[in-house]
Structures are given as structure tokens and as C-alpha cells.
Amino acid sequence: MRKKPVKTLTVGILTTLLLASACSNGNNGSNGNTGNTGNTGSKSDTPAVSGNAGADANANKPASGMEEGPFGKYDPPITMTTVRSLPDVEEYRKGESLDDNLWTKDFSSILGINVVNKWKVNNKQYNNKITVSMISGDMPDFYQVDSKQLQQIVDAGQAADLTEIYEKYASDVTKQSFEEFGGIKLQGATFDGKLMALPLNGGMPGAAQMIWIRADWLKNLGLEPPKTMDDVNKIALAFTKDDPDQNGKNDTIGLNLMKDLFGGWAGIDGYLNGYHAYAFNPANASGTELIIRKDADGKPILGDTLPEVKTALGHLRDLYAAGAINKEFSVLDPSKAGDLATTSKVGMSYGEFWVGTWPINNMKKEDPKVDWKPYPIVSSDDQPVHPTGRGDVPTSFIVVNKNSKHPEAAMKILNYFHEKVSGPNKDEAYHQVKEGDKNYQVFGLSPIVGPGFSNTNQTDNDLIQDALKTGDESKLTPSAMVYYKGIKEYQAGNMEMWFWNALFGPGGAYSITNDYDKNSPPVTSEYLGQPTLSMVSKGPILRDLEIKVFTEIINGTRPLDDFDTAFVAEWNKQGGQDILKEIAESGRLK
Amino acid sequence: MGKKNWRLERPLHLMILPGLLFVLIFSYAPMAGLIIAFQDFIPTKGMFGSHWVGLEHFKYVYGLPQTRAVVANTLFISFMKIVAGLVVPITTAILLNEIRKQFFKRAIQTVIYLPHFLSWVILSGILIDILSPSSGILNQGLGFLFGAKPIFFLGDQSWFPYVMVTTDVWKEFGFGTIIYLAALTSINPMLYEAAVIDGANRWKQTLHITIPGMFPVIVLMMTLAIGNILNAGFDQIFNMYNPSVYETGDILDTYVYRLAFVNAQLSVATAVGLFKSIISFLLISLSYIIAYRFANYRIF
């Protein structure tokens, strides 16, 4: 008997799959969507609400028992229901919970809004739970959804029109947040000219990759940091063959890679950028977040199908053949690929800014000689190099139920969040609090985690660099202060704080992305709309095709020319053309 | 006659009644939900507001180029798992039955069923390490013993299905053994005593008493397994496969997962589920009829 057949047969594939389905759609975690927090530096004329319930008392009071304005209080208090997605690791301060915390207390005392969580579920199951709730018609006043769900909800007429509410109730900070970077966030939530949801992310494109290299290994071999792709390839080979860890064993590899192929750790994205190729379609994702580019005639075309990608794959293939890429990459997930780094088996990996916080964060503590450093991506020729940028179009939203009696209350909650976490009067006590040796991300307790300003970390980085040079800490924002202190502690010898240095230190990850933004801005998808019908239905098959062919080209089971015949041609044939056609007709190209 | 029968049978009907009610409420009533296989189901529109599309989803999945290969993989992996899943637990049960040292017997029995309690998510992590061609214990062992070249168990298309079968049997055989051990207990010990008097040795006793005694349970387990043939083990394969072994390792459930669940295409998924149910139903019916006709044995 294998398993318990009752289960296997009865509930059968449908549930087994349903339950697993959310795993990869994990964008619902409060983690996944935490907005950038911070400060634009702009002046806001919003009244300070901190602890001051009477700030708006002079506003006129309509019959409904609600004061006007972005922070107008309800009297008598109202109740707003919502549902919550839980992060994988739940940690609360003593006496706090998702139901009762600093946010909910303020909402009821200052805004007169009692927030009630109808249910809470782990982020992996959030989509399932939303689906069954939708079908049973049991939706709360406001709730978080992804692009596809938003589309369905708007089509079914179940979302409240927030256009007027936005005009009337959005605070200055909220407006600035939604309208930054050309209002790309607002656009993503607008249907037929009406604002149907509150976007929770988007704005400045992120995800730009850099090259993480063991600088101590470079030194051991007398090598310089890479200037060109040739250097990258040479370093990869040297790290493989010349015993960079000087242990006398041939036990190292040059370039780290993992089975999803694309992604912020051990992905090929940044390597491709070196050859002016822009592609993104990880094996574990939905196959709908594509990098669309334009051909000479301005027609949409998939970045992954362009000849530059073939060139880059050819070089990766050579590296693999020379043993400079892990032979087992096709079975390793990011976490297993991470183990290669933490066990000092690999010395170079393309990755995003956060690599310093995971997976290599503990290595410095274990062995101070280990010296991982981020370097900017490099070009293969004299053309400037640009990273791939993603995440500018919002993918996560708060929908307000059409039947909610107080649709504007959701806007007020968002205003309050922005006031405390993103605006000029922000308060670190509402963002991140350190108690004992634990950091509590208390902002995540708020039922609406607003997008704030997507360049907050970048502006913080500039402030930190100045402070590090001048020693003047007075200009640091509360969040920048936390990071700055971390760097100082690291410099004083606390190796646990190494990651702050990797992120915000001199030559750290954010200095590199800031430099990209100034000198070689990211290349983003030209398509600004939500996933089209064909993307949803055919995306997964096309993604499988792409990953399979790319993997087999790299590991040598296929000739390089299969790129044209087995991938590009097939991609167009198996539905790619339909996707491009829908995109062209959508009118949402940049 | 009829009256008398009814009086005799009435308690039997009464006994079955509570179970029947539960099944009607919690199994039959929800089956109405299968209609979404014939719709373009959209959650916000509900089960009765969605657009009807007939057999479109079935045709769609059928028409996909990979479907045939995926069904073939499913059948192949599943079939091997059924065979191995019968042979290994039965053998283990018989071997354990030979053991006279009660303590040893119990200890072994307890230990072999432990892997059942570790989920595939956890086991896959451990297995990827063990099976690694560069650093895995297994390959190092094989290299040391036979000088064999490292085998890329999880990345090689020809090895992958067999690795799935082996690891699945390893995880579940201890649990399966329990049923056969229970079946062994119902064999009349007098039969063995008689055999000993006739001079039969242990091997002969096993062959002529033990195995025939287990036979009904074996047939039963086989039939139930056959009904399960389109379930080749989603959790296991999902946690261990990768794009380079899709060709031989991708099964119906993982395929539909990538195809439909990632993008919440509930109708497509339900259509495939319904298709699987129908096949299972046909296979179970067939085995039931065969067992009844040829062995005059009703499985249930």
C-alpha cells in the first residue's frame, strides 16, 4: 500500500494540486508585497496624526458620523473586515497579534475604524482560500489580490470604484506614492479610466543583477575584478582550475547556476545582460511575467527569443563544457545552489542586491577570511551594459468590496500606513523594532501595507554614503539610521552585521544599483498591462519549452543552433504569436 | 420469504445507514462541482454563472503535444511502483514472519515504517544530497566498491523514473508491510503444524501455506493499486524533478500543476481530474469483474 489510497483517490488530484498550487504563487505573503518604506524628501502638508486624534477635529462633520479628510475619524466607530495572508515565519512582540497590535489600536482610536480579520492563512494557501471565499460569496470589506484575480473581480463588477475616493481622501503621501515614476502604479490599477484597486507595489524597476564574487579568491589568484565578459569567463575558469581556495584540491567551480535558470540568486539574467540580452522566465513561475521588447518596426517581441540570448547561451555552454559551471545545476534549487556558496565550493554568482542577506549572510561570521563582494555587471563589447529591470508594473492590490458601506475607510488605513512608514513624519516604531536580539517588522502587521516610495532604499543609501564619509548622522532618516548603525557595528568587528555592509556599505549592493540608475538604466518590459488570456493559458507550456531548451543547450545535450529551431520557431508556433498579437492589440505598450 | 428476508436484513441496512448519510452529504453532494470541467470557470462568477464550453478543456489537454508522453510516463512509473509496492512489502512480511526473536522483529518493523512520516519536501532535500554525482554518499560508495563512474540519478533522463520508484518504495514499504503482517495472522497455525508433520521445510511451508494464505489480500491490494494507476506520486516527483528530466519524469499531475494550477485554471485541472477518475473507475470495474469471474472472489 502506498500512501492512503482513500486520500489519493478521493480528494484526488484536484485537491492535491490545488493545495500545492499556491506554493509558487507565493506573492501573497505579507512579505512578498511589503512596500518600500521611506521618504521622498518632499514636503507634505498632511496634518500630523501621530497620537493626535483631534488634528482634524475642525473638519466639517457630515451626518454619517464621519469627519472629512484623509484621516477623518468615524464616530461612532465603524468595523471594516478583511482577510490576511501570513508569512512563513510569524513573529510577534509579546501581547501583539495580527488581530491586536499597534496599528489596530491606532485605527480604532484615531480613525475610528475597527479592523476585523475574517480569516488568516499561510501565504501558500492564500489563493485557495480567496477562491473558495469568492465562490461562496463571502468577501470582506477589503482584501489583497493578484493581477489575475483583480481582473476577474473587476469583470464581475465586485470591486468598488475608487476614483472619487482617491481624489477626495488620498493623503498627499499616498498620492505622491501612487503617482511616482509616471504613475505606473495607478495605471496598473486603472480599468477603463476608473481606479478599481489600491496598488501595493510597482514603481521603480528593481531586480537588477550584479556579480557576486569571492574577492579573497580573486586575490589568491592575483586576478582583478572583471571589466568585460571575457574577464568574467576567465575568472570562472580560473576559479575552477587554479585552486582559488588554495586547499590543494580540485574542488571548486567558477559560476553558480540553479535549475530555475532565471532569478535573483545563481540565475543567468545578469550574465545575459553582458551580451545585451534581456530575458526572464524562471522554471518555477507562472510564465506570464515576460520581458517584452520592440523590434525595428515597433512591434512587440519576446526578449528571450532574440539572437543576443543565443550568443550568451553559447558562452555559458562553453563554460559548462570546461567544468566552470556546476554539473548538477539542473537539479539544484536556489537553496541548494546556496549551499554550494556557503560551503565555499563556488566563487561567483550573478544575483540581486539581497544576496548579502541570503544565502551568504553567515559566512563572514564563520570565517572572517571569506570576502564576498558585489561588482557591477560588465559588457562584452564597447556598448554600455544595462541590467534587466522588473517589478515596475504593480502585481498586488487591495480591492475594496463593492458592497462595503465605507469604501473610503480602506483609503484612510492606507493613508495612515503611509503617514507612519513612508511620509516625512514617519516613525521607525511603526516600521521595524528591535527587541532583545530580534527584529520585528511591525509594519507587516498593518492590514494594508502600502507601496510607499519604491526608491526609498536608494535614497537611504545616498544618505548613508554621505554620513560614512562625513561622520554627520543628522541627515539620516530613521530607517537609514538602522542600516548605518549596522555598518558601524560591522566595522567595529560584529560579523553578524556584515550583511548591512554588503547592502549599504561603500561599494555595496545599493551603491551599484544607484549607479545603474544614473548611468545605465535597467531595460524593462515594454508591456505595461496585466497578463493576457494567451499568456495565462499558454505561458506555462512556453516557459517549459524555454527552460528545457536553454538547460539542454547549456549542458551540451543539444547543439546551440537548436535555439532557433527548437526554441524560437516552436515558441512562435505553440502560442507565442498569439501572445504577441494580444500585446500589440492591448494598447498598453510603452 | 421476502418478509422474512427483510426482517433478517433490516439490521444490516440500519448499520450501513449512518455511513451512507455521511457519504451522501460529503461525497455525492460535492460531485455537482464537477460541472466546472465543462465551463470556463471564473470564481467571481460562481458555478452557475460561468460560461459553458462543453468538452473544450478535454480536447485542449488531449491536443497538447506533450500529453501523450506525459501519460506514458505516468503509466510507466505507476506500473513499476505497483509491482515493486507489492513485491517488497510482501517479501518483507514473509521474512519478518521467519524471525523468531520478538524484540528484533518488532524493532525492525518499527524502524522500517519511519520514513513514511517524513514528507517529501524534507526527504527530497536529503535525497538530492545523497544522490549527488559529485558529493553524494551513494555515488562515492559505488565508486569505491565498483569503481563506477558517478551517476547523475536525478538529472539523467534514463535514471530518473527508476529513482522515483526506488525512493517511493523505500518510503512506503514499511507501512505496506503492516497489512500483509495482519493478513499472516489470519492463517490458521494448524496448517503449518500439519505441514511439519508431512515433513515440509520452511521454504515449502512459505510457498504452499503462507503465500496462498495472503493471496486474497494481495489481489485486493493489487486491484486498489490499479485504480490508482494515474496517480504516480505528485508530492514526490514535484519535489525532485527538474526541467532536464521532464521527458521521462513528468507525470500527469505535475504536468497539470504547471499547466493549470500555477495560473489558477481550475476548469482545466478539474477536467483532467475527472478524466483520471473515469479511467480509475473503468480499471477498478474491470479488475473487479475479472476477479469475480475467474477467481470467484468479490474484492469488495
Next chain:
Amino acid sequence: MVQHKSALQRTVYVGIYCLLTLVALVCILPLINVLALSFSSNDAIQADKVTFWPVEFSTKAYHFVAQKKAFLLSIWVSIQRVGLGLLINMVLTVLVAYPLSKESSHFRLRTLYAWVFVFTMLFSGGLVPTYLIVKNLGMLDTLWALVLPGAVPIFNVILMLNFFRALPKELMEASFIDGCGHWKLLWKVILPLSTPSIATVGLFTIVGHWNEWFAGIIYMNDSIHYPLASYLQTIVVNLDISKIANIDDATYLQSLNDRAVRAAQIFLGALPIFCVYPFLQRYFMSGIVLGSVKE
């Protein structure tokens, strides 16, 4: 019944012992790995130093888990679930299996009934409609939602009815002649003879309830009502690195690294069931009893 053994026999027996020991060893290694992880420091785990023996020994993970309210609560929910589920499942299994174990000549509708039940093993309406029914019966957030939808485990019923059939028929006929009704026969004769099969099916039921996690997550509106399996499911982190957009996400990544605590919870979560097993084992290894009653 084993008399003097020949040299060949002896070799065969030694072979059997060795083989079984080897097999057992292969089976226990992963668990030892989990155990070693739970007693190791996180840094050692991250540096991939731990295999079968703790490195930088520490009981920190267990101290941490012992204070973790959600974990302890979920164990209590699981115990309740197993208790209630075992009772309901076993009663219904026996009550359904007994009539179905009769021949058609004794119970004319048995085959129809049997198919009605087997059909539910093959066809399922799926998650959504089942959820609607559970919800409309007001069972969300209650223990009933974990127990009632699967109240009749068909696989166990089929097993049980086959075990019942294997019981000597003469016995039942004799009882009938003695004037026993079906109820009395089941209670007084069949059940006492069926301890091995009841123990087997009971074990399956217990393990099934202990391991099942999906119902817990989907029918419970708050994680404080989760059974252990659902809880454990939520702590097994499925890293999705494509969604990390800013520093808050990045620092959160670090908190996912507590592999020792995860290992401790996995081990402790399986522990109760390991303890139940040897206890039930007595019953399905005691076939001799059956034979002697048969006289």
C-alpha cells in the same frame, strides 16, 4: 516448530537478519539526519556540516519550540482530532464493513451498496463544493470540519470487510442458530476475533488523521485552530526569491534560516505516532490467538 537446523538453514537465517538490519538502517538514516540537525547550531547547518551527528551541539531549538505556543496548541488540536476521528472512523468502518462482508444471498443489496461507497473513492467534487458544504453546515473553525468530511474511510472499509470475510463462517452460522442477531453477533463474536484487523485499520486511521494537513488549512480561519500537520506545513518554507523587492523583504529572508528549529518541530511532530506504533504492534503480531479460539 523449528527443529534442528542445517548449516544451509542457518546461513539463510543469518542472511535474513543481515538483510533486514541493513534495510532498517537505510530507513532510519533520514530521521537521524533530522534529529542531528535539530541538535546543531544554525551556522553549522548552513555551512552544510551536519549529517548524522550534531555539530556545535545545542538544545536551543528545543527550548525555542517549547515556548512556541502555536506548536503546542497544534499538538493539542491534533490529539483531539485523532481521538474524535478514530472513534467516528472506527465505528462507521465497522458498521459499514460488516454488512458488506455478507454474501449477496444473505444481504441482497450489498453489491449495490459496495459500489455506492467505492464510487466515492474514485470521484470527488473537489475542493470548492466540499468547502461550501462544510461552511453551510457551520463547521468552519471547528474540529468537526477535520473529522466529518472523511468520516467513512472507504479504503479501510474494504480492508475490514475482507478481514471479516476471512473469519470462519461456521462460527457465525453457529451463532445465528444460537439466536444471536446481527448486532449481537458483531459485538460479541466478530469484534473480539478481529483485534489484528482493528489494530491495523486503527493505525491507518490514526496516522491518516495525524498526517492530513490540507483540511486544517482550508477549513480553519485562524492558525490557532490548525492541527499539527497543517502547522508543520506552514513552517516548511518554500522560498520564492522572485518576489524580493526591497530591504524589508531581504532582511525577512534571514529569519527563514532557522533550520534547527524546523528540524526539532518535525521530529517532535512525528514522535507521538512513533510511540503509538509499538503499542498497536502487539495486536497485529498476535495471530496465534485467533487460531486457538477457532476450536
